Amino acid sequence: MPQTISSTLRNGLPVHRIGLEGTRAITILVAFDAGARTERPEENGMAHFLEHLVFKGGEKYPHYRDVNETAERLGAVLNAFTSHDLVAFHVTARAEKAMEALDLLSDFAGRPILDAEELDRERGVVIQEIQRYKDQPASVAADLIDTAAFGEHPLGRTVLGPEEHLRTFTRDGIVAFRERQWSGSRGGAYLVGNVDHLDDGAVAELLERFPTLPAPPSYDPAPALRPEILVEERDSNQSHLRMQYQPKIDVKNPAERAALKIYSTLLGGSMGSRLFDEIREQRGLCYSVWAVDHAYADTPILQLGSGLESGKCVEAYTRMREIVDELRTDGPTEEEVERARAYASGRLVLSFENSGAVARTAAYQSIVFGEPIDPDAVIRAIDDVTFDDVVTVARDVADTLAVACVGPHSADEF
Structure with missing residues (x-):
């Protein structure tokens, strides 16, 4: 420790x-x-x-x-x-x-x-x-x-x-x-x-070379996610798709952030994830597909992305959204959660072999979230996540999302 x-x-x-x-x-x-x-x-x-x-x-x-x-x-x-x-x-x-x-x-x-x-x-x-x-x-x-x-x-x-x-x-x-x-x-x-x-x-x-300065003003609170679709049309063979949800977790709660991490991992954070297995391996729609979570000081995000042949973009978008829907209604399997938890915690442990990764994690713990500095606590939070915790996260990802795409598309395709 x-x-x-x-x-x-x-x-x-x-x-x-x-x-x-x-x-x-x-x-x-x-x-x-x-x-x-x-x-x-x-x-x-x-x-x-x-x-x-x-x-x-x-x-x-x-x-x-x-x-x-x-x-x-x-x-x-x-x-x-x-x-x-x-x-x-x-x-x-x-x-x-x-x-x-x-x-x-x-x-x-x-x-x-x-x-x-x-x-x-x-x-x-x-x-x-x-x-x-x-x-x-x-x-x-x-x-x-x-x-x-x-x-x-x-x-x-x-x-x-x-x-x-x-x-x-x-x-x-x-x-x-x-x-x-x-x-x-x-x-x-x-x-x-x-x-x-x-x-x-x-x-x-x-x-103490850094000057003594008064406390800064507070920042604007994060707004609710807007369900907007933005497309930058480009005449290209490749499209770059992004989908963003706003999970219903308390970002000030390390346990809930950990549960979201495991959910995003089983959704699209590994080669065994649902998105990678179905969108890439089974359907061959893309080379790159993923999901990632992030917690700002006062709001979480869940982002899905893919780089793929433009002719397959809308099909991939439709199926990626359906997979999120299926996790919401049917939930993940216990085996998925167990595997994602092991993978997420393992990657974290390996990253903490690097002093820079520990320093960066400590900065986020203390400055962004106002928590005590304890790198081991981040690992324990992942290890302690239960199956029911992940089911709750999946259930509470509302069917409201923002979409962005760069490629030969129009917004009404999504």
């Missing part, structure tokens, strides 16, 4: 030290409740843009070359991500380099220069990133289903934002967003893995 020691710094930032036995690596992750969900309409894309900009340098490492070359000299892997939920920066290094890695991360993320010239240069880079996504039908479908399900709510907007926003963002606006959202009280620092080489006093000093 990982040992977690938590404290709070003078700037309000919680620090969680999570020791894992049997590893020679450490991951240091700093995250804030400052993802795309927290943006105002005119700011859409700013959280992700800011994530890019801080890598351009801080006070001690003032140039992007200083940041990149220092990481390489440490033999460290440096990265970040922005989702609707969070923005996070992380570095994984050999344990002996822990303090040097923290020095680097806390400098550029905690006190970034945000140089105006670099801002203009990076603006073009992110616009190219947006254009690249537009060239990928699967990425377009992923964004389109969010819009179909949530409309103009922040959860319905893209994380990257529209190109026109990137052209208008100013340094003052970006700094204002950071000062509004990057509050220690809505964030956390996670030091996960081999923690034997950490100096607690120096850890606090380095992490």
Whole structure:
């Protein structure tokens, strides 16, 4: 069982030290409740843009070359991500380099220069990133289903934002967003893995480079799912289909989130799942078909997807929807639940061999859901799910869904 020691710094930032036995690596992750969900309409894309900009340098490492070359000299892997939920920066290094890695991360993320010239240069880079996504039908479908399900709510907007926003963002606006959202009280620092080489006093000093900021305003509550159908017509042989439901679970309840995980696994999360077996193996309608669950801070989603020959898209859509209906009315079998539970828990255990996966899970537990940090509790929640728990989830997936598709189709086909 990982040992977690938590404290709070003078700037309000919680620090969680999570020791894992049997590893020679450490991951240091700093995250804030400052993802795309927290943006105002005119700011859409700013959280992700800011994530890019801080890598351009801080006070001690003032140039992007200083940041990149220092990481390489440490033999460290440096990265970040922005989702609707969070923005996070992380570095994984050999344990002996822990303090040097923290020095680097806390400098550029905690006190970034945000140089105006670099801002203009990076603006073009992110616009190219947006254009690249537009060239990928699967990425377009992923964004389109969010819009179909949530409309103009922040959860319905893209994380990257529209190109026109990137052209208008100013340094003052970006700094204002950071000062509004990057509050220690809505964030956390996670030091996960081999923690034997950490100096607690120096850890606090380095992490207090993040400024003391007031608590951010609360985000807009998630709306009910909209049963909208959105199609981006493209003259192509392949179609990319997305279907989204809103399961009836309490996302603040780890046991209910675990039950949804097992349901999505038996539905379309493995090669033994119903969707994979019937849509791909028996009917040969596609190469890729899947189901995945996700829990935002206040709403769950269940998403089904497939990439397939356009002529088979409507048939696949119809049968995928029927399979959800059958699980609602007839329920899964006990054997399906047992197999899905074993598969889901096994994948989780294997992922937790990676210190970065543990750090990311800890960030979601504490920041998104306000729960105590305990990676083993996530595994136990999966193991403890009963057959009846999964039957309840299946029964409560209402026959209301949003649909998105990229391909040679019209909305009335669905």
